[in-house]
Amino acid sequence: MAKEIRLNAFEMNCVGHGTHGLWVHPENTRHRYTELAYWIELARLLERGLFDALFIADVIGTYDVYKGSRDTAVREALQIPNNDPFLVVPAMAAVTEHLAFACTFSTTYEPPFPHARRMSTLDHLTNGRVGWNVVTSYLPNAAANFGLDGMVKHDERYAIADEFMEVCYKLWEGSWEDEAVVRDRERGVYADPAKVHEIAHVGKYFRVLGPHLSEPSPQRTPVIYQAGTSARGREFAARHAEAVFVGGGNVEGVRESIADIRRQAAALGRDPQHVKMFPSCQIIVGRTRAEADAKRAEIQRLLSVEGMLAHYAGSSGFDLSRYQPEEYLEYRDTDHGQTSARRYTQGKRRTAREVIEAIGKLGDGTLFFTCGTPEEVADTLERWIDETGADGFNLSQHLTPRTFADVIDLLVPELQRRGRYRTSYPPGPYRERLLGPGQARLPTGHPGAVYRRAAAVAVA
Ligand SMILES: Cc1cc2nc3c(=O)[nH]c(=O)nc-3n(C[C@H](O)[C@H](O)[C@H](O)COP(=O)(O)O)c2cc1C
Structure with a gap:
């Protein structure tokens, strides 16, 4: 049977995310990113379109490399101003039931302990609908914001990230046993102290005693995303990622990245199909070819x-x-x-x-780009999925909400007609939607799963 296509919306808590200059378009509402209503409307729209997740990018520094200055970035609202991605999630979770939220957080500058607690809190509040896009940060200004003299070297950032993950897994998976929370009103016992454990992590970069301050949430570990495809990035993805945002604009390159990451995941003892693949994608769709071309020309003019x-x-x-x-x-x-x-x-x-x-x-060939009628765009998406082994797309916006609204109103019905898009959400937490019923927790074979208490006892 033909594979269903999944869609994630690629967003950021800012005005100019990836295609710059477009905020001035009269229909673009991105300047409303500071309003809770903006995020609530977006979440409702995406859930109406049966999207898998809203993916929120983030950076923790400004773009000041071009001409040795941040002026272009500030003038054009290029990811500055930029608000926190996590804080908009509870409001969106309150008005949706299924849509998942994957937030970006860098492992390079802030310590793992408070991050692990924030993620657990969100996993509780969303009833198991969160993911974490693990990044290592590429902006020199970010290093300066966290008191460093210069950038941490590329490969060392990934070494820090590996240990950061280990600390988080220990907190999420190993600190609280499944039976720790008893909520026994008769005896006045909320949790059994014998089943709550310190993690006593001592490593090269972090020392964390524990225990984790949050009780186990529906997924425990959030769904782990990753987006870097350097050699070191792929190695990291193969080990940790459950979903990868694959860059690259042609079928051969994306297919090769996907195959390589899955091959490395299998070599590490993981089920390669437990790593879902989402190439970045831009879609312009119109009722007719002429309408699609006109939209494209309008966006190109403002870019x-x-x-x-x-x-x-x-x-x-x-x-x-x-x-x-x-x-x-x-x-x-x-x-x-x-x-x-x-x-x-x-x-x-x-x-x-x-x-x-x-x-x-627009569509410079560095990421998937398609423009046309619903039939034409659907043909292209089907081909990309079938020829690359990807599971869906990470859809970038040009205009908010129009890009997503067009896809939902024009393209989704065409994909549904072809049996290539869900017609309702399956129940359960986010990970179950990716891996199947009964799989809310990290699967065996994932490196985080070895910290589970039951697994540790079985091994001992
Ligand atoms: C689709 C996509 C989304 C990304 N989103 C972010 C992001 O939100 N924040 C960030 O710091 N890096 C982001 N990145 C960059 C990567 O996570 C990674 O840090 C960067 O590509 C450097 O790693 P590499 O050298 O392995 O490519 C993104 C990359 C891609 C392809």
Whole structure:
């Protein structure tokens, strides 16, 4: 049977997320991101469209690499101002029943103990509908905000991330036994002290005694997402991720990334199908080809090349303002994001002028882009899913709420007609929706599962 296509909405608690310059469009409501009503309306819309999850990106520094200044970022609202992704979730959870929320949090600068508690709190409040997008941060300004003299080196960030995960797993999976909470009113015992454990973690980067302050939540460990596809990033994904936001704009590249991560996951003893894959995707859909093309032209007209260049400089480390137009861009390891650094430096050599032209063009080939009628877009999505082994898409917005509303009103019915999209939500927590009934907790084979008490006793 043909695989159902899942959709996640790619969002951020800010004005300019990934396609810059568009906030000025009269229909774009992104400047309302400071209002609770904005998030409530968005969550209701996505649940009406039977989306799997709302994925909220985040950064903890500003983009100040381009021209050695943050001015472009501030002027264009490029991820600054930028509010906290976690704090909008409870309001959205209160008005939805199924939609999941995957929030981004970096393992590089803040310690694991309070983060683990925040995630447990959200997992309780959402009744098991949270995920965590684990990032390691690529902006030098973030390091300065947390008291460091410079960026932590790329691969060391992943080493910190590995230990951060270990601490979290110990807190979520190992600290409280399933039977610890007894709520015995007769005896006045809420929890059995013998079944609540310190974790006594002592490692290279963290020392955490415990116990975890939260009692076990529906999923215990939130669904783990990851998005970096450097060699080290893939290794991290293969070990920890239950869902991966795969970058890359052509079928071959995405298929290769997916196959590689799944191969590495299998080598680590995990079920490779327990790693769900969501390539980034931009969709412009219209009732007719002419309507879709007109929407595309309107968005292209507003797209800010300066904003896109400032974004690219921060995420890749390549400041194109410092290049001569005919100078070639050559790959070099940067301590920014290596996925971004590779974006225009793999395959055919390109000059700075060619890269700038590509960056300023919608659908520049670095992520999946499709524009057309519902039938045309559905054909393309089906092909991408079938040819890459992906499970769905991480859908970026151009205009809020129009991008998502168009997909829900025009594309989703077409996919449903083809049996390629759910017609109702299955019950249960987020992880069950990804892995199947009865699988609310981390599956055996996942590195976090070894910290479960029952598992530890069985091994002893
Ligand atoms: C779809 C997608 C979404 C991402 N979202 C974020 C984010 O919200 N915050 C962040 O700091 N990094 C984000 N990243 C960057 C990665 O998580 C990663 O930190 C970066 O690519 C550097 O890792 P790498 O060198 O392994 O590519 C995202 C990457 C992709 C492909």
